[in-house]
């Protein structure tokens with residue numbers, strides 16, 4: 001049974017791409033078949049996977065030109081597969097805008113053989129645009145990385161009410177599957193405050209694994225590597241390996 | 255002569271809002287009359303200025319209902335004025351989409367008496383949408399905060415080429431007035447690498463003032479205060495006061 005997860009938060013810079021790339025690599029390490037789909041025209045996940053950003057292969061070309069999925073999907077540097085992005089993705093949003101059932105464009109047009117993958121993970125841009133909404137609808141499950149800081153906490157309340165509105169207005173059935181605390185720096189009071197506020201508000205939705213602030217995580221993408229290949233002994237790598245364990249417990253054994 | 259500056263970068267979480275709020279407060283401290291316009295539906299600048307996010311006063315209401323600007327502009331906690339935002343701003347984007355000369359909607363409809371202000375500063379959302387493009391066109395000058403990390407560097411190249419394309423296609427004459435290095439942590443190699451790469455590529459566009467990573471800057475907004483009111487002795491406050499000096503040298507005496 002393929003598990004589909006959209007990594008989303010309209011607040012910028014909270015660690016969506018860092019989470020997408022490193023959880024894909026960590027799940028691949030424990031022998032899961034993982035497809036990471038880069039739905040952000042900025043193509044950060046694509047370059048972190050070691051793929052050139054300006055390749056002619058993205059969801060845009062797939063929807064425009066068709067052809068077998070294997071033509072578009074590439075091998076990432078971390079044993080997982082990636083559906084890369086490029087700047088043409090901006091045009092995909094315009095195309096989706098002019099179709100019926102805009103929110104279900106991916107569900108109606110993205111034909112992935114579920115038997116090929118155990119996990120399909122989307123990296124989304126920092127806005128609740130049609131690319132993000134389509135990824136959420138396609139996956140139904142949303143993982144929300146939240147930096148342990150004030151604005152990110154504010155953003156979560158907005159995201160939750162947007163999802164509730166979409167579900168009511170368009171009968172989409174999207175749910176927040178988990179909230180992941182990122183860039184935690186326990187030397188700062190702010191991290192403690194935001195972290196306990198999240199636990200108070202969102203209770204069992206908050207994942208046990210917390211990703212610490214670790215410069216190795218920021219260095220790895222400039223080499224086109226996941227944290228596991230860049231520095232397996234770092235606290236960042238440890239955190240993502242333990243996150244893959246939590247994924248398996250929470251989503252596979254449910 | 256009113257100086258207009260749009261603070262923009264489609265890469266998320268690079269310090270756009272932190273820069274907008276604290277440069278507005280720092281310029282107000284040295285007796286400049288400053289209007290900060292929050293053009294991001296997330297309304298982070300609005301809450302950092304001590305104004306409730308769900309007020310009925312944003313560019314959306316101004317364009318829809320009209321009336322005197324004084325009805326919409328509020329006093330911020332830091333001696334500057336703010337044109338707040340709320341989530342209705344998302345609808346403004348749709349309205350702009352359906353007009354002629356979409357990029358000049360703000361220039362054609364936002365009537366601010368330039369004599370009232372020395373500086374008009376826009377805080378933009380993390381995407382190159384019509385709100386951001388309108389703010390860039392209205393101001394002509396763009397300040398780009400860049401976190402000293404890999405993805406932010408990649409994003410800058412995209413932003414520059416987007417501005418060049420807009421200028422050519424729509425004759426807009428937008429220019430990057432300055433690049434501001436943010437969240438610099440000199441203990442990390444990455445900061446040194448990205449910083450020198452920026453200096454190499456963008457030469458005199460890179461501002462001399464560098465904003466250091468300082469947790470006080472992340473704490474201040476949860477109290478609805480600028481860094482000057484929250485902790486005037488912090489390294490964050492020092493950096494923004496020196497940035498206001500560089501603004502005066504570069505933009506006023508230019």
Ligand SMILES: Nc1ncnc2c1ncn2[C@@H]1O[C@H](COP(=O)(O)OP(=O)(O)OP(=O)(O)O)[C@@H](O)[C@H]1O
Nearest residue numbers: 012013014015016017018126212213214218266403
């Ligand atoms: N735990 C961490 N420790 C240190 N640096 C981190 C961590 N997580 C992410 N970063 C760095 O912080 C920056 C923001 O992270 P990232 O780009 O993954 O966020 P994002 O939510 O995908 O941003 P966007 O909103 O632009 O898509 C990047 O430079 C990244 O390398």
Ligand SMILES: Nc1ncnc2c1ncn2[C@@H]1O[C@H](COP(=O)(O)OP(=O)(O)OP(=O)(O)O)[C@@H](O)[C@H]1O
Nearest residue numbers: 012149266267268269270271272380466467468472
């Ligand atoms: N110099 C700094 N030192 C420490 N923390 C900072 C600094 N600048 C910004 N921050 C914090 O980093 C986070 C991102 O900054 P901010 O929200 O200003 O970026 P942004 O570019 O406006 O984000 P968005 O793309 O969502 O609009 C915030 O939690 C902010 O408080």
Ligand SMILES: [Mg+2]
Nearest residue numbers: 016017040044
């Ligand atoms: Mg990202």
Ligand SMILES: [Mg+2]
Nearest residue numbers: 270271294298
């Ligand atoms: Mg912001």
